[in-house]
Amino acid sequence: MGSEHYDLVIIGGGIHGVGVAQAAAAAGYHVLVLEQGELASGTSSRSSKLIHGGLRYLEHGQFALVRECLHERALLLKNAPDLVRLQPFFIPVYADSVRSSWLLRAGLTLYSLLGGAGKDTRFRRVPRREWAALDGLKTTGLQTVFQYQDAQTDDAALTRAVMTSAQTLGAQLKTQATFIAAAGLEDRREDCWKIRYRQHEQEYTCTARVIVNAAGPWANEVLARIASTAKPVAVELVQGTHLVLDGKLARGIYYLQSPQDQRPIFAMPWQLGGETAGSAILLGTTETRFTGNPAEVHPLPAEQEYLLETYRCYFSETPNIRAAFAGLRVLPVPENQNEYKGKNQYAARQRETVLQTDCPGSPRLLTIYGGKLTAYRATAEKVLHKLQNSLPDKTALADTRALPLKHSP
Ligand SMILES: Cc1cc2nc3c(=O)[nH]c(=O)nc-3n(C[C@H](O)[C@H](O)[C@H](O)COP(=O)(O)OP(=O)(O)OC[C@H]3O[C@@H](n4cnc5c(N)ncnc54)[C@H](O)[C@@H]3O)c2cc1C
Numbered sequence: 271m272g273s274e275h276y277d278l279v280i281i282g283g284g285i286h287g288v289g290v291a292q293a294a295a296a297a298g299y300h301v302l303v304l305e306q307g308e309l310a311s312g313t314s315s316r317s318s319k320l321i322h323g324g325l326r327y328l329e330h331g332q333f334a335l336v337r338e339c340l341h342e343r344a345l346l347l348k349n350a351p352d353l354v355r356l357q358p359f360f361i362p363v364y365a366d367s368v369r370s371s372w373l374l375r376a377g378l379t380l381y382s383l384l385g386g387a388g389k390d391t392r393f394r395r396v397p398r399r400e401w402a403a404l405d406g407l408k409t410t411g412l413q414t415v416f417q418y419q420d421a422q423t424d425d426a427a428l429t430r431a432v433m434t435s436a437q438t439l440g441a442q443l444k445t446q447a448t449f450i451a452a453a454g455l456e457d458r459r460e461d462c463w464k465i466r467y468r469q470h471e472q473e474y475t476c477t478a479r480v481i482v483n484a485a486g487p488w489a490n491e492v493l494a495r496i497a498s499t500a501k502p503v504a505v506e507l508v509q510g511t512h513l514v515l516d517g518k519l520a521r522g523i524y525y526l527q528s529p530q531d532q533r534p535i536f537a538m539p540w541q542l543g544g545e546t547a548g549s550a551i552l553l554g555t556t557e558t559r560f561t562g563n564p565a566e567v568h569p570l571p572a573e574q575e576y577l578l579e580t581y582r583c584y585f586s587e588t589p590n591i592r593a594a595f596a597g598l599r600v601l602p603v604p605e606n607q608n609e610y611k612g613k614n615q616y617a618a619r620q621r622e623t624v625l626q627t628d629c630p631g632s633p634r635l636l637t638i639y640g641g642k643l644t645a646y647r648a649t650a651e652k653v654l655h656k657l658q659n660s661l662p663d664k665t666a667l668a669d670t671r672a673l674p675l676k677h678s679p
Contacts (some may be wrong), residue, residue: 276302276442277661279465279478281449281492283307284314285425286638287484288433289650295439296673297654298664302476303433303441304467306448310429312486312564314643316597318512318536318554321346321354321421321644323385325525326534328377333384335622339644340385343421346644347390350675353431354423356390357539358522362407362584363414368532371414378418393418405519406585422523422538425643431675432646439667444469452481453497461660463496463634480660482653483637487564487598498635500628504603505639507564511573511596512554514540515581515589519551528580533557535580542592550592553577560598569594600640623649625656632659647671 278294280287283305294301305311323340324332346354363371378393385391396415401407404415433443447469455462455477462477485492490502519539526535540552556573574594582588602624623641627633636656641649647670 273464273475273477274302275462276300276476276478277664278302278480278482278657279304279463279476280482280484282312282484282486282488283309283429283433283443283445284312284484284486285310285429285432285643285646286486286641286649287482288429288436289646290482290484290638290653291441291443292432292436292439292673293647293650293654293670295436295441296668296670297666299661301436301441302478303436303443304447304449305443305445308445309433309443310426312488313597313599314429314486315426316510316512316595317425317643318510318538319423319425319540319552319643320536320538321423323381323420323644324642325377325381325418325420328380332622335642335645336381337384338648339642340381340391342645342648344386344388344390345647345671346423346675347421349671349673350423350428350431352677353428353675354421356419357422359418359420359525360396360404360407360522361416361418361525362404362412363416365411365413367413367527369527371416374414374416378416381418390419403521405521405524406587407524408584408586417522420523423643427677428643428675430678434678435673435675446470447474449485449492449495451495451497461634479634479662480657481635482657483635487567487600489600489637489639493637496635498628500626500635500637503624503626503637503639506601506603507560508599508601509558509560509567509573509596510555510599511558511569511577511594512552513569513574513577513591514542514593514595515551515553516592517551517587517589518549524584526580526584528576529583530576530579535577537581537584551589553581557599564598567596567598569596602639623652625649625653627656633657634660 277299280303323336382391450466452465455464524537538552540550624639626637628635
């Protein structure tokens, strides 16, 4: 088959793959994304769908991550108003809550400062007279309710919108296209990869100056099929389950705390489309170590019970489960594992994205590990910055900070 040449070939059509495609196309590069299924068919359609700084990361001192995510949240609210919307978040504090009112007030103050202290970062105490309007939240033992704002999105729709933006700048996408293997091309152009992929049962090849491995939970599996000196980063896969419940939360998102291990659980309003159209509640998430084939991740009965138990602590009704889904976090294994021994070891882990290359000075292969949906654009710009010595000079076509993102079906 004919072999087309690209500046970058990106493996994976999740938020990171399409984010890099958008940034690379905006910088003027010739880009191809290979996705084995459909866009966002991996983790990027199974997240909690929050565009947020992550209030809870403050507890673990991840200030840079929170600041970056809040900055990206502000950009997305501006560039993607159809897709990313602010929501009120409510944090109820009961007599037996682990996090006290003063701790939450301090955390919310810091969160607001890291977000630039603008109007979107303000918070307040909800007056007692308004508690009855909080979607049936139990009030026995309730001491305080804080309200602040963060944003919600449809993660799969956001991924599609970023890819559409990349395509308008010239990027190409092949779905149902599975990356098979890559090796350095030694005969003609030594600084090229020869890439093999399969689409609709036919094998194709193309060449590229640089490969970006954005295969999420499959990253090390993909890396093993590339003939390079890049060392895989040791990662753990940690699954997170969400339940879709019958019901409606009219006021906003509730920031709950599991009675078992005090982990935060979100109860969020969710709008279902298609045949099951209507209002629902999205409840999640869990942290369960996963081993096996990422394609086979699925919600476990114990996770469903853990989530419902939390919901029942805060709301008197137990709604029916309409659906459930699970996604996989990619968490690099910390060098000093003992630091994280004991309670909530996954919650305390650093969530910064790791960008691993085959050669720091002039990388030709870069693998993305971990990361946040919220920070995809900032991550993509960092990826391009790392790759700049390996890519030809091009005239930029656009700036990703100002590119509008439109909802497309
Ligand atoms: C439970 C959970 C909740 C989360 N909640 C939030 C949140 O609320 N807010 C937030 O900011 N972040 C959140 N995150 C993090 C965020 O969802 C992820 O960081 C992000 O979606 C990862 O995107 P990705 O592109 O790296 O991976 P993926 O979305 O998994 O994409 C990888 C893609 O690579 C493809 N692929 C794999 N192998 C091949 C191959 N051989 N050939 C071609 N294609 C291949 C896969 O099909 C897949 O589509 C959450 C994560 C989890 C697990």
